[in-house]
Amino acid sequence: MEIKKGLYYTEENEWVRVEGNKAYIGITDYAQDALGDIVYIELPDVGDTLKAGDAFSVVESVKAASDVFLPVSGTVIEINEELEDSPELINEDPYGSWIIAVDLLDVTELDELMDAEAYEEFSSQEN
Amino acid sequence: MRDYNKLIFEISREGRKAYSLPKCDVDTLPVDELIPEKYLSSTPTNMPEVSEVDIVRHYTNLSSKNYGVDTGFYPLGSCTMKYNPKINEVVASYDGFRNIHPLQPEETVQGALEVMYELQKALGEITGMSEVSLQPAAGAHGELTGLMIMKAYHRERGEDTKRTKIIVPDSAHGTNPASASVLGYEVVEIESDKNGDVNVEKLKEAMGDDIAGMMLTNPSTLGLFEPNVNEICDIVHAAGGLMYYDGANANAILGVTRPGDMGFDIIHLNLHKTFSTPHGGGGPGSGPVGVSEELAKFLPTPTVEKHGDVYTLNYSKPSSIGKVKGFYGHFGVCVRAYAYILSMGAEGLENVSANAVINANYLMQALKGTYKLPIDRLCKHEFVLGGIENDNGITTLDIAKRLIDYGYYPPTVYFPLTIHEAMMIEPTETESVETLDAFISAMLKIAEEAESTPELLKEAPHNTPVRRVDEVSAARNPIIKYT
Amino acid sequence: MHRYIPNTEADLTCMLDRLGLSSIDELFRDIPRELLLENGLDLPEALSEQELISKMMGLSKKNSGVNELTCFLGAGAYDHFIPVVVGELVSRSEFYTSYTPYQPEISQGTLQAIFEYQTMICNLTGMDSTNASMYDGPTACAEAARMAVDSTRRNTIAVSRTVNPEVRKVLDTYMDLCGFKIVEIGMDNGATDISQLEEQLNDDLAAVVVQSPNFFGIIEDMNAVGELLSGSKTLFISYVNPISLAVLKKPGEYGADIAVGEGQSLGNSLNFGGPYVGFLATTKKLMRKMPGRIVGQTTDVDGKRAFVLTLQAREQHIRRSKASSNICSNQGLNALASAIYMATMGESGLKEVATQCMQKAHYAQKKLTENGVYKPLFDRPFFMEFAVTSAVDPSSVNRDLLEAGILGGYQLSREYDEYTNGLLLCVTEKRTKAEIDKLVDCMLETAAKEGRGMA
Structure with missing residues (x-):
C-alpha cells in the first residue's frame, strides 16, 4: 500500500494535503483498495461549512457504501467534479484524486492528525 | 431458445398490433373540444408495436431464462422458497376474488371480508397475538408499520421524544436498521456472542429510558433459536421498551412456539415466505402485522370486524396510526395464504416446522465436515456455512456460481455479515430427502473441484443464458432504460 | 403426511x-x-383439495364483482379491459415462483422484463429514470415525499386537497411518524388553488404534490405548477394516472421532478385493492436518490448483453441504518403484468383506451346532466371521472343502481364534508353506450321517485 509523505492522515483512512489555508482531502490507497471498484461518489455543495468528523461524501462500490469524514473543520471551496463522471480515478490514483478542498477554520486541528510515518504504523496494526 | 436476445422494442414494427377493442359506440367529439390543447401531449409514448404472437413468444422465451421453485431446489436462506401450491393460484383467480373493486358497498364483498377476518384470526392464533392487520405490503413494510405502532405507543405516553433508540442485533437483516432509521430512530447494534446469540450483558448495558424497543428475529438469521428470548423481553420491557418480532423465520416454529408467548408486543409475518404465496420474482409479498391487546388500538385503519354474521370495515379508530397503504393490503396474496392455512390445518403446520428443521439439520450435518460451520449446534430452518478451506482462492461466490452449473439456485451468500464468507442454506419442508442427498453430492463434488480444478469454479456458471456479469460498469454508467 | x-x-x-x-x-x-x-394450534383440520375448492368457491360467490355488476366506480382503482395474454403469460411459473433476481445468470427473464418495464414507464411519463416498481400508488407517493425531504434537506411537504384522499392518508401517516410536516393546499372549483400554492412556497418546502387528473377527474394546470416551481429547490411531485398519459401532457413535459402513480390500470385486476403496482420516475439528477430495486444493462464475461440489479449501494442490505428507504422488494409480478399490458396495447392501443375513456365519460356526463336534475359539481376539463351533485341523496342513488345491477359512484361526502350530495362517477373504455344510458335512466328514476326531480 502506498503511503505518501508530506500528507496528514486519519484513522478513517482519509488524507489531507495543506496549501496555505486550503486543505485538499481524499481517501488513501488502503481505503480505495478495501472498497474495491468505486462506481459513484456523492459530493457536497461548494459553500457548505462542516465540522471535523462530519461525513461530507459517500463513496460507493458495487457492494459497499462508505462515508468519508472531514478530518478538519472548514468551508468547502472546491469539489472535484471530474470524479462525478470518473469515480474510478480514485482507484487509479488515490492521492492524486482529491475529493474536496476546504478553507481551514482552525489550523490547529491539523495537529490531531497523523503524519505518514504514524499512519504507516497505524495501518500495520489496524488494517 | 435460450439464446433469444431481443428486447421487445427491437422486435417492434410500426403499425403492428396485439390488441382489439370494441368500437367506441357513443357520440364522440374532437379531443381538443373536450380538453384544451395546452393539456394535451405532443409526444408519443414510444410503446412497442408487436403482434400477439410476438408478445407470447417474447415473454415465453424470457421466462425460460428464469429459475423458479418450479424449476428446482431453491435453498435461498432466509427467503423460505417453499413450493407454491397451484390450488392457491386457482382460488385467487376466482371471479369473486379477483374482480371486485375495493370501494364496493360492503354488502357486495362479504366473502372477501370474511377471508380477511378469518385469516387475521388464524395468524393471530399462529403467533399468539391479539389482533392482526393485513395492510402492510411486504416484510419491510410490516416492519415499518410495526415500528410506527411502537412510536405511536410511546407518543401516547408522552415519551416519544425521549425514546429515540432501537436495539438491533448485529446479525439482523439490513431491513431492520433501515426501517428504524426511516422513522428517525437511532440504531444501536448489539454484538452477538460466540454462539451467535444476543449478548445479554451488552444488552443490559445498552438499556435506558431512551430505548423505544428492540427488533429481534427468532430463530435468528443464523437459524438459531435465541435461548434467552424470555430474559431479553424482560430486560427491554423493564426499561419501558417494546419487543418487535421479525417473522422472516417463522417457518421454523409453526405450531411449536409463538412470539406472543415469548413476550413480543409487535410482530410481522411474511405470507410469501411462511405461508407459501409466490415470490413473483420480487413481489407482491404481504407483511401482516400482529400486536398485543394493549397495542391493538394503534393498528392501521380500516380494520375488518365481525358483528353478528356481518363483516364490516371500521375506519373510525382515533388512536390508529392511519393508513400505511392504499385500501386493505394485498388481498390477492391473502386469499392464497388463507387457502394454504386451510389446506394445512393445525397438524399440517406443525409438520411444516418439523420437516423444515429436520431438512436443515440433515444438510448441515452432511456438509459440515467439508465446509466450515462457524456455529455448530442444533439449527432450526436454516444454517450458515463459512465457505471452504482451500489454497486456490475459492470464495463463497465461486461455490454459489458453480452450484448453478449443477442445476441449483445458490443459497443466500455474504449474509449475515457477522459470518465471514457466509452461505446461508434453507431447504424448507417441501423438499424430499432425495433432493437433499443430491444437493449434498453436488456440494461435495464442488469441494473436490475447488482443489482439483478451481478454474471450473472461478469461471462458473458455464451453461447459463448469460455468464458472470459486469456489475461495476452497470453501476458506474447506469443504463436503466432502452434508448 | x-x-x-x-x-x-x-x-x-x-x-x-x-x-x-x-x-x-x-x-x-x-x-x-x-x-x-x-x-x-387452535385451527381447523386440514381440508382436502376438493373441500378447499368448495369452501373458497363458496366464499368467492358471496362477492359480486365487476363482471356481475356494471362498474361506474373508480376513485383510485379502475375497471379496464385486460387482454387475455397478460394473465396467461404472468401465470408462467418460471416468473411467479422465482425470487428477487439476485443471481443474474439464472434470472435474465425477470431482469429483462423489468428493464423493459422501466423503459416503458420512462417513455410514458417522459422522465429519465425509474425503479423496478413500488408497492402501490399511495406508498410510491410517500416514498417520493421522503426522497424530496432527503435530497432537499427540507422538512415540509405541501399536498393539494384534490389529491386522492387514500394517497393523502398514507402520506399523512408516513410524514407524521417520520417527523416531517404536511401542509394542505386548498382547492378552487375542483382544482388546486394555484395562487394559494404560490403563497405557501417557502424555503422549508421540500416538495409540492399535485395529482392530475385529480381525485375528481379534473385535469390540473400542471404547466402552471411546473412554472411556479421551476428554478426553486422545492421539488414538484406529480401523481398521475398512467392511462391518461397516452393523451395528456407527460410529467416530463411540464417539469415534474418526480412522477408517481398507481399502475393498477395497466393490466392488473382490481383484486379488492391489491396487489397493485406503484411507479416512481424521476430526473437523471435524482436517479440515485430513488428507493427500491433498479435494473441496469451491462455485459457478461463473454461480452453478451445482460441485465443486473444495479445501484445497490443505495439500499438497505448494504447501507443498513443509513439507507434512505427500507424497501427491499418490488411488485415484480404486477410490474410484469403492466409491461405485458403496455406491450400488448402498444402506442395506438394505449391511445385508444385513453380516448375511449375520455369520450365515453364525456358522453355520460353530458347525458346525465343535460336535463338539470344532476349538475356537474365542477366546471373544468376532466378525463374519465366526473362529479355530479343533485338534491338526491347519493346513497339512495347508489342503492337503486345496485338493485339494477350497477356499481354506482363514490360518495364524495366520505372525504369532503362540503359535497354532501356529490357523486363521483367513472367511465372506462369497457362501458358501452347501452350501459351508460341505463345508468342515466336509473339515476333519473331515483330522482323522480324521491320527488326531487327538478331541484
Missing part, C-alpha cells in the same frame, strides 16, 4: 437416526420448555 411435504415417516426415522436424535421433539430441544405450545 401432507401432499406438500414429501418426507415419509420412514424418511424421517432414517434422518433422525443420521442426526443421532430419537424423536422430532428433540429437534426443538433448544427452545425453552415453558415456551413450547402444549396443545397445538
